[in-house]
Amino acid sequence: MPLRRGGAASTRGGAVSRMRAAASAWRTGGVRGVASWAGEKVRGRLAEPSVKAGRLRRRIMEFGIQPHLLRPRIVHVAGPSEITYGVDQLLVISVVRNGALYVKSFIEHYQALGVVHCVFLDNGSTDGTVDLLRSYPGVTVMRTDAPYARFENTMKRYLAERFSRGRWNLCADIDELFDYPFSADVPLSRFLEYLNHQRFSAVVAHMLDMFADVPLAQVASHPDDSVKDKYRYYDVSNLDRPPYPWSEPSTPDIRMHWGGIRRTVFGTSNGLSKAALVLMNGQVKPFVEWHHVLGARVADVSGVLLHYPFVSAFFEKVQDAVRTARYGRTTTAEYEAYAAALARDPELTFMRPAARRFEGLEPLIEEGFLTVSERYRQWVRSGEFR
DSSP: OOEEETTEEEOHHHHHHHHHHHHHHHHHHHHHHHHHHHHHHHHHTTTSOHHHHHHHHHHIIIIIIHHHHHGGGEEEEESOSOOOOOTTOEEEEEEESSOTTTHHHHHHHHHHHTOSEEEEEEOSOOSSHHHHHHTSSSEEEEEEOSOHHHHHHHHHHHHHHHHOTTSEEEEOOTTEEEEOTTTTTSOHHHHHHHHHHTTOOEEEEEEEEOBOSSOGGGOOOOTTOOHHHHOOEEOOTTEEOOBOOSSEESSTTOBOOEETHHHHHHOOOOBOEEEEEEEOOSSOEEEETTTEEESOEEOSBOEEEEEOOOSTTHHHHHHHHHHHOTTHHHHHHHHHHHHHHHHHOTTOOOOOTTOEEOOOSHHHHHTTSSOBOHHHHHHHHHTTTO
């Protein structure tokens, strides 16, 4: 099935064919072999529009060359190097840098949710993140010095392919806490059982930006904080929800979210939806265009990523992102908008008339922020998971 983004179409079969050709070139000639093959492909496309040729070059680098460049730059730090788990269990993967303020909340949330293990790839933390992570059971920590702007997707794909072959994994940033509809009644293993029974291979999750009820300059954050208790408010009044354009949604109710409170406050149009929960079944290709998948059958129920960026370290993170361009050209422009807004208004607050206190997922389901199909509702009501 053709897959479209910004008017350009690509086929799943074509992507697989190119990746196989790149792998064959690597086996026969190493990096030089892949570079030669890539050059031939690019020269053959010179007559095509430059945007399409640029996309091709990026895909060749990302899928064909960068995985081989990344592996030697990864160092094991702590925890098991192999994790064995079942089809009804979940592993969490995360690339992290300077996440000390979130480690406690992150680990406690996902262990309470029922995940079997968490795997972290640290990318240059200087705030004690690694030491905090390795102090917890059920955690593996690795480290790499590869530049994030070039290797972001490759890092995440490496974790998924290495640790989750044939199994489910959840990719979450250190400031993101995943949840799914009716989780208080449906254990995680049974939720995965539902997904497996329906032959789904991805779940879309929407970021919900959370914030405190005081101006950002007055927020004081500490590693012992519970972010869920400290940042209790959200605002979904400024969202666009066009159709989800990736893979194969099982229902048109699965949408792509854009904007939100960051559009209201900073004027940015942030993509807020990710294929966060993925079954690595050999057919799905994760982390395409950062947060999406090819070749997946998207579930008829969506999840939420409670997102906590607006802690006291937000100012420092914004300044660092603008100075270093760590997150790449597109995301750096977003951080420049954040910096400009913070400079204009030192008492910037996210508390607007439409802000609400978080009271669980039910209000988000009722207003359509989250998708819950009638089939999933009936399954929950039937109690088949008990």
